[in-house]
Amino acid sequence: MNCEQAANLFDAHLDGVLSQSLETELAAHRVKCAMCRQDLALLEVAGHVIASDGAVDDQLEEDFTDRLLACIDGARQQKDTASHPEPSFTINTLRLGGSSRTARLIHAARQLRVSGRIRGVQQVFLSKPWWFGGSSVAAAAVVVLAFKLLLSAPQPAVLGVKFEKESPDPELDLAARSLVTQVETTLSSHAENASSVLHIGEMTILQMLDQLGIGESEATSKALQAPSDPFSESEGRGSEGDEIAEDAGSVAEDAGGEDVEDL
Amino acid sequence: MGSLRSNNTGLPEDGAAPPKGRAGLPEGRAVQSEDAGGQSRDVASRMEERQLVGRARGGDSQSMRKLIDLHKDRLFAFVRRMIRNHHDAEEVTQDAFLRAFASLDSFSTEYRFSTWLFTIAYRLSLNTLRKKQSLTGEMEFDQISAPGPNADTTAAESDDAKRLKSIVWGAVEHLSPPQRASIVLFYRHGHNCQDIAQILELPVATVKSHLHRARMKLKDQLQSVATQDASSLRILGGLAG
Numbered sequence: 001m002n003c004e005q006a007a008n009l010f011d012a013h014l015d016g017v018l019s020q021s022l023e024t025e026l027a028a029h030r031v032k033c034a035m036c037r038q039d040l041a042l043l044e045v046a047g048h049v050i051a052s053d054g055a056v057d058d059q060l061e062e063d064f065t066d067r068l069l070a071c072i073d074g075a076r077q078q079k080d081t082a083s084h085p086e087p088s089f090t091i092n093t094l095r096l097g098g099s100s101r102t103a104r105l106i107h108a109a110r111q112l113r114v115s116g117r118i119r120g121v122q123q124v125f126l127s128k129p130w131w132f133g134g135s136s137v138a139a140a141a142v143v144v145l146a147f148k149l150l151l152s153a154p155q156p157a158v159l160g161v162k163f164e165k166e167s168p169d170p171e172l173d174l175a176a177r178s179l180v181t182q183v184e185t186t187l188s189s190h191a192e193n194a195s196s197v198l199h200i201g202e203m204t205i206l207q208m209l210d211q212l213g214i215g216e217s218e219a220t221s222k223a224l225q226a227p228s229d230p231f232s233e234s235e236g237r238g239s240e241g242d243e244i245a246e247d248a249g250s251v252a253e254d255a256g257g258e259d260v261e262d263l
Numbered sequence: 264m265g266s267l268r269s270n271n272t273g274l275p276e277d278g279a280a281p282p283k284g285r286a287g288l289p290e291g292r293a294v295q296s297e298d299a300g301g302q303s304r305d306v307a308s309r310m311e312e313r314q315l316v317g318r319a320r321g322g323d324s325q326s327m328r329k330l331i332d333l334h335k336d337r338l339f340a341f342v343r344r345m346i347r348n349h350h351d352a353e354e355v356t357q358d359a360f361l362r363a364f365a366s367l368d369s370f371s372t373e374y375r376f377s378t379w380l381f382t383i384a385y386r387l388s389l390n391t392l393r394k395k396q397s398l399t400g401e402m403e404f405d406q407i408s409a410p411g412p413n414a415d416t417t418a419a420e421s422d423d424a425k426r427l428k429s430i431v432w433g434a435v436e437h438l439s440p441p442q443r444a445s446i447v448l449f450y451r452h453g454h455n456c457q458d459i460a461q462i463l464e465l466p467v468a469t470v471k472s473h474l475h476r477a478r479m480k481l482k483d484q485l486q487s488v489a490t491q492d493a494s495s496l497r498i499l500g501g502l503a504g
Contacts, residue, residue: 011475046481049431050450060339065331068357072364
C-alpha cells in the first residue's frame with residue numbers, strides 16, 4: 001500500500017467502516033510511514049477533542065423546560081381562540097364622574113366581558129404588545145381631546161361608545177348589537193343635558209344608533225340588571241368632578257351568553 | 264487527497280452501515296453502537312419515544328416535558344456550535360421545540376424524534392446565520408469562543424492540552440455550516456453518515472464529502488500549528504497513542 005492508497009482509507013477508518021483486512025493494511029502502512037502516521041494522528045486527535053471535550057458546551061437556563069412548556073401552552077390557547085369566533089364588538093366607554101345608572105351600565109358591560117371574552121382580550125395584549133402600545137397612545141389622544149371639548153360643554157356622564165368591528169357570526173352579531181343598543185339608550189338619557197355627543201373613533205353615538213337600532217337580547221338584559229355596583233369607589237372619585245376616569249374596558253358579548261368563564 | 268468514493272476501498276456504497284468503532288473517539292462511544300445490549304436499549308428507547316410522541320400529540324404536557332428534557336441539552340449544544348452565540352442558540356432551540364410540537368401531527372414515527380428535531384434546528388440555525396450574514400456582510404468569527412472553564416475537565420489539563428483544544432475548536436468554527444454541522448453531529452453527537460444526511464437533508468455522499476473536507480481543514484490547521492510548536496506535536500503523539 002502506498003501513501004495515496006492509504007490516504008483514501010483515512011475517512012473510512014475514521015468512520016469505523018473499514019473492513020478488517022484493510023484496517024490491517026492501513027496499520028502496516030502507518031507503522032512504516034511517518035507522514036501518514038502524523039496525518040492520521042492529527043485527524044484522530046481532532047475527532048477525539050471534538051468528541052470528548054466536555055468543557056465547551058454552555059448550559060441552558062434551568063427553567064428552560066418550564067418556559068418552553070408555557071410557550072407551547074400559550075400557542076395552543078391561541079390556536080383554540082383562533083378556531084372560535086373572535087369577540088365581535090368592543091365597547092369602550094369614557095366616563096367622567098358617574099351616576100348609579102352609568103355604573104350599572106358599565107358593570108353590566110364588564111360582566112358581559114367576563115362571561116366569555118376577557119381571555120381573548122388578554123391574549124391580544126400578550127401576543128401583540130404593539131397593539132397595547134398603540135391602544136395606549138390612542139387612549140391618551142382621546143383623553144386629551146375629551147379634556148379640550150369638555151372645557152366648554154356641560155359634562156355628560158358617559159362620553160361615548162365605540163363600535164369596533166362586525167362579527168362573522170350572526171348570532172353573536174345580534175347579541176352584541178343588542179347590547180350596544182341598550183348602552184346607547186342609557187347614554188342618550190345621560191346625554192340629554194349634554195351640549196354635544198362626542199366623537200370617539202369615527203362614529204358618534206347617534207350615528208351608531210341609526211345603524212344598530214335592534215331590540216334587546218335576553219343575555220344583555222340580564223347582565224344590565226346586575227344588582228352589585230363595583231364602581232362605587234370610582235363614582236366617589238368622579239363626583240369630585242375634576243378628574244377624568246378612563247375605563248377603556250373591552251366589552252363583548254358571547255353568543256347567547258353561554259360558556260360563562262370567570263377569569 | 265483521494266476521493267472517499269474510490270472503488271477499491273471496500274466501503275459500503277450507501278454509507279448506511281453503522282460504524283463498528285470510530286478512530287479518534289473515546290472508547291465507550293466508539294463501541295456503543297455495535298454491542299447487542301446497546302441495540303436493544305436503542306429499540307427500547309425508540310419504543311418509549313414513540314409512546315411519548317403519541318401522548319404529546321394528545322396534549323399530554325408531562326410527555327412533552329420528558330421529550331424536551333431528553334433532547335434539550337444535546338440540541339442546544341449542537342445549535343450553540345452552529346451559531347456561536349448563547350442567546351441566539353437558546354432562541355433557536357426553543358423555536359425548534361415549538362415548531363416540532365406545533366406540527367407533531369405531521370411527524371412520522373418511523374423516524375427518530377431527535378432526527379426530526381435536529382433537522383428543524385439545523386434549518387433555523389442556517390436562517391439565523393443568513394440573517395447575521397446579511398446584517399454584518401460577513402460571518403461573525405469574532406464570537407468564536409475558546410472552551411470555557413470546567414472544573415471537572417480542566418483541573419488536570421496542561422496548558423498544552425488547553426491550547427490544543429482551543430486550536431481544534433477554533434478550526435471547527437471556521438468550517439462552513441454544513442461542514443461544521445457534519446463534523447459536530449458525527450463526533451460530538453455520535454451520528455453516522457446516514458443520520459446526518461437525514462438531519463441536513465442532503466445525500467449521504469454529500470455528507471461524506473463535507474466530513475472529508477472538514478477533516479482535511481482541521482488536519483491542516485493542526486499541522487500548521489504543530490509544525491511551529493514542538494510541544495503540540497508531543498501532545499498529538501500522546502493523544503493519538
